[in-house]
Amino acid sequence: MRSAAEHLAQVLALVAPPEPRVVPLAEALGEVAALDVRATVALPPFDNSSMDGYAVRAADVAVATESAPVGLAVAGESAAGHPWSGTVGPGQAARIMTGAPMPAGADTVVPQERVAATAGTVLVDAPAPEGQFVRRQGEDARPGDLVVRAGTMLGPRHLAAAASSGVDRLMVTRAPRVAYLVTGDELVAPGGSLAPGQIFDSNAVYLGAALRALGAEPVDLGSVGDRPEDVVAAVVRAVEAGADLVVTTGGASVGAHDPVKAGLAPAGVTFLDVAIQPGKPQGLGRVGGIPVVCLPGNPVAVAVCVEVFVGPAVRVMRGVPEPAWEPRRALEAWRCPPGREQVMPVVIAADGVRPATAGGSGSHLAASLAAADGLARVRAEADEVAVGDIVAVRRFTA
Incomplete structure (x- = not known):
């Protein structure tokens, strides 16, 4: 009997991430970054002010006091998107807005609430240390710095970081197409009528929802009862449709009516016992080059095996980390x-x-x-x- 850890290793060895694709930022929300995103420019790209106020030379106001304020001539104005091209010289200041580039010659900012402004002049009543309220070029990121790590599920903040870095398109992983098949003559779709010996099918509903929650693209192969030839035909359809993984439920044990085992064992799927409870009878292999994972049919066993085996496989294909067991x-x-x-x-x-x-x-x-x-x-x-x-x-x- 194979241990659960050994079986998981075998499952993961079968799967591989699909080819990634490039999408514009507007379509990347909820996708997974396939490559590291790096800054293409310095952030911020230039020294700028973090306050509305006046850009000055720290040396000019070093001796300023309340009783003896320093008067500076306002030589120009720098606004966001409209930098001033002049130079702040000795005894001068430049009006500056939040986010505006620091003009040449100035090395500090005095907030507007700490000055008295008159026509063409500003009075500063306290020293302003060099670099005060100045955002330095590249203090957030330098060109080539890592901004978003590969494997990150992209939220609004990640898209904003990419945009601020000058990136307009991202390489993301493609959601793996996972086809699923339920078997059993006893299964009836919810909402139908139960004949003697029949039960409502919960596995199809669970698998469709679970695969979607895991970030996969679910492909419903339907229910095929207990006919091995129908199992094989359904899996072949999935292979031809480009599925990245096929998951089956039921018919994988040693009973007299186990259609999955009867149909897929000759096609290259190995059936075995895994030392896990619930979920002992399972199958694993390839059909037409596509990985096939065969799970038991009991609903709790299906849920457990999806969490322990199928979920990790989907996360490997998506390139996202496995959540920890605590x-x-x-x-x-x-x-x-x-x-x-x-x-x-x-x-x-x-x-x-x-x-x-x-x-x-x-x-x-x-x-x-x-x-x-x-x-x-x-x-x-x-x-x-x-x-x-x-x-x-x-x-x-x-």
Whole structure:
């Protein structure tokens, strides 16, 4: 039996990021940067004022006091987008606005509320140290400096940083196309009528929503019942349609009616047991060169396997980091299956976690899954979790 860590490594070895694409900034919100974004210019591109006031020479006002203010002749004005081309000489000042370039000769700014202005003259009643209220060229970033790191999901602030750096288009990862297929003659679409032995299909709804939440482009292959030839035909359609990954649910165990295993094993998919509970029977391989991940059919097992295996694969294809599993204290005791890593749906509180339902990690508890905030992982060597034990916990990512 393969460990969950070994199986994850095999899953990740199968997938690769799709070819990136270039988009204008206006279309980049929510995308993932495929390359580092670097400044093309210095930020700010020139020395400028952070206040409305007067650009002066610090030496001219070094002896200014309330009782003996220094008078300076106003020689010009520098406004944002309209710099003054003159030079501030000894005994002179230039009116300056916030964001306006510092004129030549001036080395400090006196805010307008600290001066008395008359026609053509300004009185300064205190020294202004050199560099006061001056934003220096390149103090935010220099040409070539890293502005947005590859793998960043682009929000408004990242787009603004790129724009201020002179970048108008970004290389972003393409959302991977993940096709999904559910199997089982017992499945009925929600809203239909159940015949004896039938259940409503929750896996298709879950997978479509989960893949979208993970940032993938979901492709619904539908439900094909228990016919191996229909499974193969659906996967071939996904391959021909350019899917980057195919995920199937159900029919992957050792039962008499396991159509996924019967159809895809001859096509190159290996079926095996993974030491995880829920989620033991799984398959992994390629069909037509496209990675195929085969999951069990029970709804909780599907949710667990998406969090533990499919989610990491999608994040590798998108180029985004894997969220961490964090240590939390168990607030209740529970039993664990021997020899398999347990992944337990849990309620997460400030002081620890507890199982979301009395049924624990039963793979069939689809309705009860909604009560959980996330999952707790318990090592395969443990046969129980005692109150106070530390378990690895993560909130649902899909």
